[in-house]
Amino acid sequence: MKGAKNPHEQAREDVLQELFRHASPRKRPPSGGEREIRESLHAQWSAMTQRRKMKRRSLFAAAASVAVAAIAATVILESPEVPVPGTPVAEVLLTRGHASISPRDGSPGNRLSAGDGLATGGEVKTAPGGGLALRWHSGITLRLDQESHARLLSPTRAELLAGRIYVDTSDGPTAELSFKTPAGPVRHEGTRYMVGVISGTTSLSVREGRVLLGEDGASAGEQLIVSATGEQRREAIEPYGEQWAWTEHLVTPIETDGRTVAELLAWAGMETGRSVEYASNEARRLAEQAVMHGDIGREPKNVLKLIMETTDLKAEISDGVIVVAVGASP
Missing domain, CATH: 3.55.50.30 (Phage tail protein beta-alpha-beta fold)
Structure with missing residues (x-):
């Protein structure tokens, strides 16, 4: 029949009922003791809550510090780069025609000759018909075409303001020098290439290896051109020919x-x-x-x-x- 209990279940219930019948009610603690227990529990709860608040504040402070650091880094990256003068970065290998270096303040420059040292903070210029070959402190060699203007920003960074520069990394580490241009930074990966800045248009011509220009890049046999308005085009280019001819007059001895x-x-x-x-x-x-x-x-x-x-x-x-x-x- 539905709901009927078997003999074993009935026996267990009888034993439990007998035990409960003989049990006496549990005594309540004295009012003072109960108050002490409540106060103790409240103190423990308050301490736990305070620790949680402090933890949240610490996490917030850490997050705020990260945010401030990120903002500061952004401001630094986006601010105009000011070179720190006085750090030696390069040596002149040879000159052709007139080439000079001057302080950034526009005061008269000094004519350069083979063996001269160059330091950060200087601005290098070549005259019409001139040219210049340098060895960077890391071993990379640079050649500046006529009517070029470059600024030496740091031991690992230079800026091409006008003209053309040829880079040969065969004798130096691949990541020791980058160039600032109107179209973005130029970073190489072991290569020979040429960067040009003419009337605000930036060109990157790669003879060997791969080079990055901003977020884009070019490989051997490619030329990347970015106009002053940001318009971009890519063309095939030979590693020899007229546009490279000027570099042969400034070959490292x-x-x-x-x-x-x-x-x-x-x-x-x-x-x-x-x-x-x-x-x-x-x-x-x-x-x-x-x-x-x-x-x-x-x-x-x-x-x-x-x-x-x-x-x-x-x-x-x-x-x-x-x-x-x-x-x-x-």
């Missing part, structure tokens, strides 16, 4: 004495943005065995000319290739 012809050919190819190809195994063998003596010049094309005049090798430039052969130009 190379020690030619004791080098093989093959080494000098590879150097000439790198400086002109061309590859070197041998027309035969015999031409390669002769280039690797022939050793040059004395100073045979600085500019790559002059070096090629002297190699042809003093060895049995002939070289011909064909677009992006230097073709080397035995006896006569191919």
Whole structure:
């Protein structure tokens, strides 16, 4: 029948009822003791609440500190960068025509010569027909074209205000120098490239490697152009040719004495943005065995000319290739 209990459940209920019948009511604590217990509990609750408030205040203060730091960082990043003068950052390797350095306050500049040191806070300028090659303290080499204007901001940062600058990072760390431009910062990743600022338009031409311009970037064979109004376009570009020709007049001097012809050919190819190809195994063998003596010049094309005049090798430039052969130009 529904609701009926089995004998075992009935027996347990009988035992419990018997126990409850003999149990006496629990005594209440004295009124004073009860008040003390309540006061003790209230004190514990108050202390716990106070700790929670203090924790919330600490968290709020920490969050506020982070917010203030972020705002301060934003203000610093967005504020005009003021160079701290006096820190040596570069050495002049060679000059062409007139090149000078002057304080930022616009006072007259001093003409630069090979061996001069440059420090932060200075502004470097080249005159029409002039040019300048520098070695940054990290080993990176820089070349400034004629009518260029650059500001030395810090040991890891410079600003190109006008003109063109060529960067070669082969002898220095890849992350030791960035450039401020109207279109944003330029940061490289191990490369050779050129940056230009002409009438507010910024151009980035990459011969080798990859370079970032602001949030965008370009790789070898690409040119990124950003107008003064922010309009952007990307074009294909050869690593050799007329727009790179000015860099060959400011090549860092190379020690030619004791080098093989093959080494000098590879150097000439790198400086002109061309590859070197041998027309035969015999031409390669002769280039690797022939050793040059004395100073045979600085500019790559002059070096090629002297190699042809003093060895049995002939070289011909064909677009992006230097073709080397035995006896006569191919």
